[in-house]
Amino acid sequence: MPILRMGPRLLLFTFVLLSTCQTVESQLVIRSVVLTIEPRNSVSRGTDVTVRCQATINSDRSAKREYTIYRDDTVVYTHSSNTSEDVLYRLPDARVANAGKYKCLVKVQDKEQMSLPEKLTLTGLKTPILHIDKKVLSEGENVKMRCSAPEETGNILFTFYMDSTDLKDVRTNTSQVEMTYNFKDVGVRRLHCDYKVILLANAVSSNISNVIDVTVKELEITPTISVQPHGTKIIEGDNLTISCSVNGNKQNSSEAKMHLLKGSTMLSFGETSTTHSMTAMAEDSGKFECMLEMGTVLKQATEHVIITELFSKPVLVMEPMEVFEKEEFRLTCKSTNYSTERISSSKITYSIYRDNYKLTPDRFNGTYVVPANVQHQNGKYYCIANARNVSKYSGSLNVKAKVPVSKPEIMSIGKVIVGKPFQVRCHSDQGSLPINYTLLRRGKAINSIAVGESHHEAIFSITLQHHGDIEDYKCRAKNRRYALDSNKLNTTVIVPLSGAKLGISSDLSAAPSELSLDVAEGYAIYLLCSVQGSYPISFKWYKRGNAKPLYTITSTKTTGTYQIPQVTNEHSGNYYCLADNPAEKTSVSQDITVDVRMARWKKGLIVACCLLVVAFAVIGCVLHFRSQRGARDDATELSVGSGICR
Secondary structure (H helix, E strand, O other): OHHHOOOHHHHHHHHHHHHHHHHHHOOOEEEEEEEEEEOEEEEEEEOOEEEEEEEEEOOOOOEEEEEEEEEOOOOEEEEEEEEOOOOOEEOOOOOOHHHHHEEEEEEEEEEEEEEOEEEEEEEEOOOOOOEEEOOOEEEOOOEEEEEOOOOOOEEEEEEEOOOOEEEEEEEEEEEEEEEEEEEEOEEEEEEEEEEEOOOOOOOOEEEOOOEEEEEEOOEEEEEEEEEEEOOOEEOOOOOOEEEEEEEOOOOOOEEEEEEEEEOOEEEEEEOOOEEEEEOOHHHOEEEEEEEEOOOEEEEEEEEEEEOOOOOOOEEHHHHHHHHOOHHHHHHEEEOOOOOOOOOOOHHOOEEEEOOOEEEOOOOOOOEEEEEEOOOOEEEEEEEEEOOOEEEEEEOEEEEEOOOOOOOOOEEEEOOOOOOEEEEEEOOOOOOOOEEEEEEEOEEEEEEEEEEEOOOOEEEEEEEEOHHHHHEEEEEEEOOOOOEEEOOOOOOOEEEOOEEEEEEEEEOEEEEEEEEEEEEEEEEEEEEEEEEEEEEEEEEEEEEEOOOOOOOOOOOOOOOEEEEEEOOOOOEEEEEEEEOOOOOOEEEOOOOOEEEEOOOEEEEEEHHHHHHHHHHHHHHHHHHHHHHHHHHHHHHHHHHHHHHOOO
């Protein structure tokens, strides 16, 4: 252990030295870092520029300093130094490519600091120079061009121009570029170029280069076009021949290619000539073009050809325009115009087709009747007219026979109540739309609705005044010529209840009373409720003073009966009935008074009891009287006996 072998003084010296070093390091401070551009921030191209980085640091002068200079966040210069001298980054003969924002980063030991950015701006790009290898040339020849930017560096975008129109952009890191251009247009063309130095944030443009005039001469060779027959009227069916050839100097014709076109359609091609023959048709009228191709040079010759119709396009007509299933109809195919110079109307033959199947015989005058009993009438019909090997098709006629309307059905929707509006629907299961539905009452039209969509319905509103009115209504369905009536409207009609009456009787065979009934106890009574209206009817019987019904019954008759088998005095009072049906209109009867009197046997019993009581009272009185009289007689006899004894 070396340190243990040191003497006490040496250990003390080492400790003091280490403490001093740590103190010096801890006291190191980068006070400032300043970057400047000399001689100034904005200079002309070619100026000697110096970027100076100055750092002020509180530390031992021997501390190592590391300098890094950035341009637009890209490192352009690094330097290490143990002195406090400024660091210089020199840009002799500065170019626009040196422009940008400069910053300086200083690192000392574990501390670092960045300067504020300074922007360097350079102006005055050099004028570019344009070179070409020839100034006079023939159309279709190539010219080599070179644009140079002397002494410029960096990322450069060169642009070539012809008559102030951009030809091409080329981007490079060199000071010059080349391009080759093929001149097709005859005349004098003015050429120049310019460039831009691309910086990070923008681009600096140069002036335009020198301008060079280039003369392009026309080739002494041209195409020609000829049409046969020439000078006469061309009619459909004629043989049409179109030829292309070359006039002029054919020295360089080995590179020539001739094309015959009709619009964008290539008809034929060759080297210096080509020919195309065809049967003339009216739709072939138009511009024919002979195009001569010599390298990149194209020359054209055109001829406008008019071809007259031999006969007009046939027209297929259907009569009648609208047909129903199992009805015959007539098809007529005719060409209204034809060339009398070539044909007569009798020379035009016609054929009619359905779904590509020929319907007509070979000899046919143009009119065809489709019979009613044909199984398949629907289809795509068209006709063809022929003459002199020229065939023309008519437009297609899509035939779809309409379906006659079927017998409609009329039905109610929801409840049918006399005096209240309700709805009925009229509908036919079959029939081509549109179908016109009409509501009839006693044969007279009331309202009509046209249904043109399958999801639509004919809905009518009706209000009945009487129960029997329901049979007055029908509906009629019609599509064009076919019309059918429905059966009479047949549905359940609900008549609201009215005129409720309550009758009462103790004998069903006797006519009930509608006022009151005096009945003895123990007898049965019948409460008969009658009403006018439709059933089912719900009858309810009430006694005044009771909220709950005494009896409820639902009947399919207009009367209902409630029986009380044995009446008592408690049944005396006022009674009424209530009737209700699905019309939800309640009818209430008048009140009837029931008076229950005591039964006859009860009355006899009471009389008998009363007589018996009277009898007992009389007997009691008689007995009492007799008992009183006997006592007096006994007393008299005793008095007489006493006297005798004396």
